[in-house]
Amino acid sequence: MELNIRWLEQNIKNNCCTTDVYTIFNLYMDLIQICKQESTGENIEKTG
DSSP states (O other), rough: OHHHHHHHHHHHHHHTOOHHHHHHHHHHEEEEEEHHHHHHHHHHHHHH
16 A cells, blocks of 8 residues: 555656646545555444
C-alpha cells in the first residue's frame, strides 16, 4: 500500500502545475480504490 500511495503522491507532485481537474479526480479515485482493497478486512473487523 505504501508504494501505491507514494506513486500517487509522486504523480500529483509531478503534475501539479499542469494537471487538470479530470486527472486529479482520477488520481483521487485510484487512491480510494487502493484504500478499499487494502482495508476491507480491517473495516469488517472494526464495524462488526
